[in-house]
Amino acid sequence: MKGLLKFIGTLGLLYGVSSGMAARAQETGAREDTAQVRTIPLWGHVKDGFTYAALHGTFVTLMREDSTVVDTMHVQCFNSGTPQEDTYYKFDVPARRARYIIKAEHPDYYPEYVDCTVRYVARNPYVDARHHEMRRRPYASFADRSLGEVVVKATKIRVAYRGDTVVYNADAFNLSEGAMLNELVRQLPGAELKPNGEIYVNGRKVDYLTLNGTDFFKGDNRKMLDNLPAFTVQQVKVYDKTTDRSEFLGYDTEKKAYVMDVSLKREYNTGYMANVAAGGGTDSHYAGRAFGLRYSDRSRVTLFGGMNNTNVYNDRPGENGEWPEESLTNGEFVTRQTGGEFFWQNKAKGIENSLTANAEWSDRDVNRKSATEAYLPQGNRYTRSSSLQDVDYMGVNANNWLTWKTKDHLLTVHSYVGYDRTDTHGYARDAAFDADPSAVGGIDEVLDSAFLLPSSGSARMRWLNRSSTRSLFEEWKYNVGHDMMWDAKLPWGDNLQLRFTGSLSRTENDRFEHYLLDYASSGSGADRRNRYDRGRRRNYYYQPSAEYTFNFPNDWHFLTYYNVSSK
Template structure:
């Protein structure tokens, strides 16, 4: 049925492509920019003048243009002229406040399939300096232009001293996760841009934490054309979903500097410095910081933070970096890159009490861990690109180096009955006379100390090229590159395992692991774009990947030496105690071939792209262990008739004076198939019992996994401060690769193997609504509603030889509701988040449960007299429905910031208080189908901090 539908679609596409051609006409396309900043001039009048001086045609330039799903920041004009007549034309362009510009155009020597020619940019020079006009009106917080969602930063009331993260978190329809990931109307933002330019690669957190919200003019969200799409003028499959932060005019030329420092209770401190230099052709940013806060909360925010989000461990961070983006030759040549240095130290003390829900009866794990991790990382990236009329080239390189020094100590015990009082000291001394009663029900006890030092080097280089042919508008693109990774780790392990009441250790080992790993990857691809007309093309492509990975592990049993030496250092003669049976060397090789044909069609209302793909995998593994050699060869293929498909239908058009007719509603269907091959190491017929409590066994064969991802999105893009996006999704995984296990209830030993399982899927409905209303647009309502059902299968066995399939079914209903009322410079917000879940299983002994979480509260940002400001939030976090009363909690959290500004806003003094009512604890609870968990950490979420911010801006005297 699917093949029939795609076949009919392909025939219709060919018919449409033939009928869409403009017979007898030739397209000339050009752009109008202002000369000083080399930026597009929206609404400039352009006239096409014939040989006799008569105006043949005229139009106004557009601001943002769209070809299919490619949206570009250009000010474009288009004229159609006869293709069978060689003649000369004059292009005249003028705009209010600028001197007119002219260009002579000669139409000759056309190719038989040449459909259009792109003209050089016309630059207009400003004739006089216009006076700025201040317009006072009700602030519209967000609106649409074409497929672009724009937020007006000045319409949001923020606390003094707020950074970009506070502003972004307040945007209707936007979610900011704790790790810096951003979602807009349920869609993941792949890149965070600054004035249309990449900033520190994909590290959103650097811009969110360091750029002051006071400098932001507006924020645009749209699908950005990739470099190839920009070059060819149509969607080449390299677009990404971006959030573009645009600065105010006064910060777009010169220096902007922001400094902040402070200290607080619980020995907390922070300091940071950020500088940004901007010109129309360049952007350079510097930053540096030091802190031990390890907390992303900001008083007065409506965020997704919950008590479970309290960070684990005492963390200290030192970092510095530089980012640059420089344009040459009227922005046709660009050089961009960045370099960062980060040193992080993390000390954590974590205790975990886990109830394992098993068919034969529950078991109880008590685990206590102390860890110190020190990581030093240096990253640098450079990209050079140049674009001409018929050629585009790009060279990029990346080098990352990481050094780590880790140490930890671990104490754990498993019982077949629950213990009311347990701690690390009891587990460490449980076989002493003082703790005889605590040994009842003891299954096993393990003690372990680890010291691990190592480094990782990652180097990458790639060259890409694209060509446009002058006579037929076809395109040829290719790229090749490689990546080299080197990692070396030295690991010392000292551990002891006891079973039951036996005080004599069943397993005691002092080990050293030397683990050198190296790998390299070579990649190349080539594609040819055959353009049928301006709306349709076919592009066959071929991708080749060659990968080699050497992974070795040498195990030395130091306890067999007469002198073991000091733990963490190598004693003399350690080479003599190499454990051959549990040491291995391996070489993995993979040659992957991918062939695809990309077919694309676009009209004003309807566009689609279909990409059938064939994957051919040629894999081998040479594995040597214990004097034996194991060879695993695997040759498979995966065919996807519509591995990447996207269709969009636009309707409900509305006219715009500059944009022309633009759609205010759209319907988009996407279907993606992604194959994944198993790890060949799981197919090696060996038994790995280095960890006696977790034994790994190889299996004979595994199938490829295939993930199907289908999404249907309906979007209403009203220009009247109303937005609604409805998303339906279905994800199913065929032959899902999973690690199942058999559990010995007497000893607590798990035997782990790999399996393919079916019946794994999840489907959801997500609706995001944003609405600004009221006579003065003073109210903003935001709603994110989601219903999700999942069906996940794994393999679990208890006291049996072969695990059996176990399925867990979940229902989730969530609602995130926010209502903000802004009156002048005062803002009050209400928040209510509801999460309801229903969990069931196919296991007969499984007890289904239903639970709900309700978080509700109020926020406020107030401008007080005498340059004071107050921002605060009060939230109740409530959990109900759990069988264990310890999980049914209510936490009332109050945070506040008092600020004072001085010297015309350059200085901001802030006093922050977190968890003022002292209702949070360092204990968190979690539950799922397999276990119930209680976790204790060494973090106290209550503290206060006094910090001061200084900012200034240096603008050039002459512009």
């Protein structure tokens, strides 16, 4: 009996253990099934290993680490038809630790394998795989391929729409020989070019004018509009461009820029370009300018210079034949300027640097003269006045933009420095008379005589009052600034940004003035004053800041930040 009870107890114990193990196994399976319910996207990009261009038609296979196939797809395209064109793939994978092998296949390229390990999911909304940089097969491997039927059509379409991108075909427009880019832009349907270089397309202002997808004298459109020959242009595209930071983080954090991008024809993607213009006219008027450009797919060196004394800052009329506002300046305006740009980016476009520098000199001379007559009951009053003003200006500035981008880091640095100096010389004088002084001569002769004669004067010219002012104003200022921003993607899915912005400026000016006021009826003599004013001003600004963004899988972002400002 005792043996039977012991046997039954043993069976009960074994049944309890097995039931507990089965329950734990079911619980573990349920947890695994629950984990499989949540997935995150695994993104990847496919590019030509030499040109880093997008590769359409690539077939991608996602495999586990034991080479069993999980999923397959053909790549899709983002920003099609723009310099930012990108071919990518996206697989939904379980949100847990795992290792994958991703194979990319293209008929003209060797297969490219990429290992991708999902180490830490947490709040990461997606996983990025290393880019597939595919190597092209030797030409002989596909030299025997024949083309299909080719249809040639004579009609050229001027405007096409690719999604939200407007594409203009430059060859479809009739332009005069030697035309520059500005003449092409004026003919684009829906486009309007302002005298100062601002461009509007369908009533919306273009933020940046770019060349082959890169900035060209950022903010100064006229450099490209006036100097780039239209025959080198293949297409002009207008679209909304995502900022570098938004593209890096994977969601929009800044407003998109409205961009007009100029794409050069293939034969002009590398080489040299020069443009020289000169002319002369009556009264010793002249105008001249020169522009030189050396460019390639990843670098660009530009030099330019110009001068004229034709009272214009921009030496050509606007869209409707009107001259820019600077050409309406009184007096004589002489300007000279020179500058350049250096642009470089590495093969992977992860490092990019742009340096621009400008120097300008100008001389503005204004001479005003007037002769008036006032009709009064007690007798007419005659006035003669003259003023001379000479403004000499010199300005130098330089800007440098550096961008360094990796998979998990983005560093942007903008530094600038500027110096300006202005010297203004002035001389003004006027006199009032009780008789018409025209018999003495012109305005200058009358004023010279008035300041030489005593108050009694002569029978034909007797002045009532006279005044003169000689002035000298000197001002110089400099400013330097720096803006550095570093963004990082953290392993658990959040973002961190550290930023420092600072600037320093100083202005100094000196004003000298000699003033004379004299009344003929005054017995106390002339009022003579020597004035001197001195101004000194120094400003500085700094603001370090830190920003932390919590990213949640449902595309919610919670932003926290802290900054310290000098103001």
